[in-house]
Amino acid sequence: MANKSDRKDRKPLKLKTGSFDRNAAMARMGVMAGASFAGHTLGNMFRSKEGKERRNREFYVKQAQFLADELGQLKGSVMKVGQMLSVYGQYFMPPEAIEVLRSLQDDSPPVAWGELQPVVAERLGKKRLAELEIDPEPMAAASLGQVHRATRKSDGLELCVKIQYPRLADAIDSDIRTLTQIVRLARLVPKGMELNAIMEEVREMIYREVDYDRELRMTREFSTRLEGDDRYVVPQVFPEYSTETVLVTSYEAAHHVQSETVQNLDQPRRDALGKSALDLFFREFFVWGIVQTDPHFGNYKIRLRDEGPDQMVLLDFGATREFAPRFLGSYYDVVTGAFEKDAKRLIDGAIGINLLRRDSPQHVFDAFAKVGMLMIEPFSDDAPDELTTPDGAYRWGESDLPFRVSRAVSDAAISRWFRIPPREIVFLHRRMGGVFVLLAVLDAEIDARDMLASYLYRETEVDPERAG
Known part of the structure; x- marks a missing residue:
């Protein structure tokens, strides 16, 4: 996740979570990616072999940068797919494209608190939410959610509240189907590559990462297994404040x-x-x-x-x-x-x-x-x-x-x-x-x-x- 100090001058996003907004944005991506490839192919007809190779490298960088910029604005599963393509893609994608897509790993602008506060209130309930004082400025932001620091009013205990972006899980399947087509149109994978199988594996991974109940269990699992080894610290989880899409843990100060x-x-x-x-x-x-x-x-x-x-x-x-x-x-x-x-x-x-x-x-x-x-x-x-x-x-x-x-x-x-x-x-x-x-x-x-x-x-x- 991108940390708080890295984003002081970055404008918070307004989430495109509605089906119309997301579908329109992704349709635009597909049209622009396809048009860019058509123009590139036409231009290459009149270039030497060396010129084609140079222009191909430039084209891959341009296409990947376009994809990364658009995914960064959409957030959610489409951005996570871009991140995972930078992991899988090292085995089949142009190196120039991989370098650009890797930027999605760390460079994620936050979503404005005004967009998330009503979501948190609905998920936790007004009574539970009233027990916490949540900092509206996020500590960290990523593709699937972001983390805010909080204080429990009753005893001053410092907490971290991890919030999944709204309606994210509902869009995973359609996002992956659409993005698969966009990646093909952008010509970022070799012709004949079985992209569907790769995307299916990415899909399973994303569903795992949006399962906060599982993450809570895994946090407890690591805490139990590392108990007594003072080289490691695992945060405490708070099930009473956690739901399927909100995870609350102890805040652990560190460098x-x-x-x-x-x-x-x-x-x-x-x-x-x-x-x-x-x-x-x-x-x-x-x-x-x-x-x-x-x-x-x-x-x-x-x-x-x-x-x-x-x-x-x-x-x-x-x-x-x-x-x-x-x-x-x-x-x-x-x-x-x-x-x-x-x-x-x-x-x-x-x-x-x-x-x-x-x-x-x-x-x-x-x-x-x-x-x-x-x-x-x-x-x-x-x-x-x-x-x-x-x-x-x-x-x-x-x-x-x-x-x-x-x-x-x-x-x-x-x-x-x-x-x-x-x-x-x-x-x-x-x-x-x-x-x-x-x-x-x-x-x-x-x-x-x-x-x-x-x-x-x-x-x-x-x-x-x-x-x-």
Whole structure:
């Protein structure tokens, strides 16, 4: 979610929640996207090959920017689809378009309190609402809702009130059908791409994120599982103020990871926070099989303490996913194969999670194994000398590993043999990448080989208990 300080000069939106307003706006998007492509195609008829390639790149940026601007005004599920396309699209969309759509992740203007106050009054009831003093200026705003700080009048307790935008859930199905056509008209996906299947997965994800009852349960689940570990803080939930579309939790004061306060911490404290972030991810995946898959820095804030370890304040569990034991077993083989430099185990695991086709030629298997072993570099015993400290810690802030992995895939010419991964992998890698970026932002120096090994070689690889 975009935070309060980032939006001081941004004009609040008037929500287009009525069916007429939304349908008219989306029809306009479709007409303009189609007309833009027709003009682009006509212009390319008279350009050289180099000119066409340059103009194609410019066209993708223009189309994606148009889509991002329009979705940002509409809010709701259409904007969330744009965000998710930036996650899925890395496997099939032009890089220029991905960069623009990624702007939707963090850059969401708020909705005016005058638009939401009557909605909150109706959802909570006048008696409950009267017990709270709600700040009309939102703390954070996103595509599906926004968060306001509040005080309980009876005891001064500070709270956070998460409000889902009105009539949002009712529009999800029609929004996705219409946006699927617009994305096709804008030519942002390759011809022949099975876009409907991707959109269906996005649809299921959005329904999960607008289920505030489930988010309340998942918040409680993480709180219970992390109870007693003072490295982490999970907000308390207040069911008496919560409904299907309003979620109230305790307010937890903390710093943004990119704040000057956190960036100026000494190396040992930053390293400890990095270890906490990495250990949490490993525990979620290898032990619980339950992963909070949204890596937005606003969901992982830092509370500094004079005594005891600094803490990670964990927020927003709407994107929590549960992973099936069969998937976990195959992915475990991928990671263990890379860790042990066992190419056969790595490849068998990749086939098991549908990353590779079993009928791929041997050179594809060899190249994929090489890439997999490169990806585990921070946990290996042979990382480049320039990326390790004298005592063997990996220097996350200095690493260009994502670039080298991307280049290795391109150089091996194996991309066409990859399948578009199933949603489990897409959202798992989304969170994994977020952890790696967090460690880089902290400029952490960590020897995490033993930490990963402790999870790979546990007696019980997957916790049989599952959240409800």
